[in-house]
Amino acid sequence: QKEVEQDPGPLSVPEGAIVSLNCTYSNSAFQYFMWYRQYSRKGPELLMYTYSSGNKEDGRFTAQVDKSSKYISLFIRDSQPSDSATYLCAMRAGGSQGNLIFGKGTKLSVKP
């Protein structure tokens, strides 16, 4: 079992839909959780950063972390065609200065 599991999709939704993206993980030491957006042939772009459990909102994006279930989510409201990209979840343990563990990424397509 991989440390971080993420459904690769692809996920196709109509413009204006609410999108839900999810990851599960197995390492209970993970405390820092991130979502990155990656357009084709580009580097990942940091979208959301959350420490421990709870919700965080930034514009149309909401990140949720449920440490008891080892489950994190990213919600995108009023999705736009420009949101079409691959969304990567990433996480790392507390007290670590180092590497992020990434999911495989979910490819999202928002149709006009």
Added chain:
Amino acid sequence: DTGVSQDPRHKITKRGQNVTFRCDPISEHNRLYWYRQTLGQGPEFLTYFQNEAQLEKSRLLSDRFSAERPKGSFSTLEIQRTEQGDSAMYLCASGDSRTDTQYFGPGTRLTVL
């Protein structure tokens, strides 16, 4: 644009050749990370620097790979005797120790023929 630059953006080489990539991080960041990403996968950690010290290396980093960060500024990643399996996107991330966040550059896409 995150402020992290990588050069070259694309590199095509023949098997057995050596290649070197450069990363220029955000100037006020003291942490620098290298990752490798293959098609359909998330980035995988290779190595990490704090200032000029290389503090962590993944077991993915075989002895054909070497990374340096002289003077704690830019970093280079060299691959010796390239193999077809080295074909991937090599990503550099600049780390802000105040917020524990990592900002990625555009990547160098390596193709080994």
